[in-house]
Amino acid sequence: MSLPPLVPVRVPLDATERRRAARHVLLDGFGPDAQARVAGARVLVVGAGGLGSPVLQYLAAAGVGTLGIVDDDVVTPSNLQRQVLHGADDLGERKTASAAATLRSLRPQADVVEHAVRLTADNADGLLAGYDLVVDACDTFATRYLVGDAAARRGLPVVWGTVLGWDGQVSVWWSAAPGGRALTYRDVFGPEPAEGESCETAGVLGPACGVVGTTMAVEVLKLLTGTGDPALGRLLMYDARTSTWDTIPLAAPPAARGATPARETTLDAPESGVAAGRAPRVPAALGLVVDVGREAVVDGAVWVRLEDLAAGNLPPAVLDHPLDAPVVVVCEQGLRSRGAATVLRADGWRDVHPTTYTALASGV
Structure with a gap:
């Protein structure tokens, strides 16, 4: 079921932008109005790594007007296997700066805003202010919960994804979704757990990040324009070993049903310590x-x-x-x-x- 467009037509498309986006304009059910919504949209992407790279590249290429990037890390050699926004010449550079340079080269008209900070409880609400939608492309539970909670407070939709090893997941959270479809990250996964596996400890197949990240970019465009059926109320699960996708329906918040919250299937970890x-x-x-x-x-x-x-x-x-x-x-x-x-x-x-x-x- 499609949702109403998230953003209005804020600025008409000029001839240059319409020509650049001609393949979108020709799409059945898309057209110039949808592309104009994309051009006026403001999207914040949290994380400029394995998932943030394809998300940001495709959103910039698709014509999103303003792209904010939140990341406090620098480019290291082990990033280059999957974080395709960055190259060997960027080693040691802040990921926000490297990403911004690549995106501006891809589409000079894009307004790229660098937030070279770690998202925290103190700055989350301020970072999200002024954006229409948030993309959660981060890699820790702590940041996921901060993003989910801040977006829920502001009523912003979140396009979320994760990849670990061979497996990926994608969904959409939106506390203010119309039609009784409200659903948040915390609704589905319950209280914040201890940190679990990560790409650093379990590895990750580089192209799997591309598959999941581009799927996230598709979800963003559907929400911005009110086209297609976004993954709100559905958990999309990708298995790179078999190149298959499975879909798990997500119902009302578990607390309302007296059920046990789900867990991110790729990230459970044992309790431990000294x-x-x-x-x-x-x-x-x-x-x-x-x-x-x-x-x-x-x-x-x-x-x-x-x-x-x-x-x-x-x-x-x-x-x-x-x-x-x-x-x-x-x-x-x-x-x-x-x-x-x-x-x-x-x-x-x-x-x-x-x-x-x-x-x-x-x-x-």
Whole structure:
């Protein structure tokens, strides 16, 4: 079921813009009025990474008038496998600046607004002010809930997506949706959980970000123009292994039904931590213990960054360790250690055991 157009026709299309958007104007059910709505729209994209890249590129190319970009990160080598807004010459540059330069090259008339900050509880409402729609292309639960809650307070629709490993999800949240269709991120997923897997720990197939991100861009254009059937009330689930999409209907808020909220299917994670705040020590019987936490924690372990491990930069203690001897890999939640174990097994070590600081401190 289509929804009314989100934005009015604020400015008529000039001849140059109409010529540039000719393939949109020719679309059945779209036409010049819909393109004029796109040209007058103001869209905020939170995240200029794997999902934000295709979203921003296609929205700029489609003719969205104002594009805001929220991201406080800089471009690093491991981004380039999927974050196609950025190139090798942009390493070390702020993602907002790199993204803005690419978008202005793609469409010089676009008004690109850089918000080179992390979205927080203190600035979320201010960042969303003045925009018609928000795209949630971020990669943490904390930011997703901040975006969802701030948009709900302002009555703004949110086009949301996530990718992890081979899997992706897309949906639309809108607290002020007409026709009794209101639905928010918190309605579906319930209270904010602990952080789970991420691309940093589980990996991600680069082109899957493109598939999901371009789908998000389609949802944005449908909402802005009132064309097609947006994914409000539906969870679209993509499996890159089989190149298939599944659709899960989303009903009224779970609290109203007395049901258990859903969870993002790709992001559940075990509870963990360092027991009683104690730094665990390596039991002598374990042999080689590799700590891949964000900082060195385990006394007597070999600490290495997961990024270096994935890049093949192994410390001498690991390189000298026999391939058939046991290796224990440890981190905060067991997420980074699972990824490290996958890398070490692929490099030839046959007896690799991922675990957490808590389990190591408990002697498990």
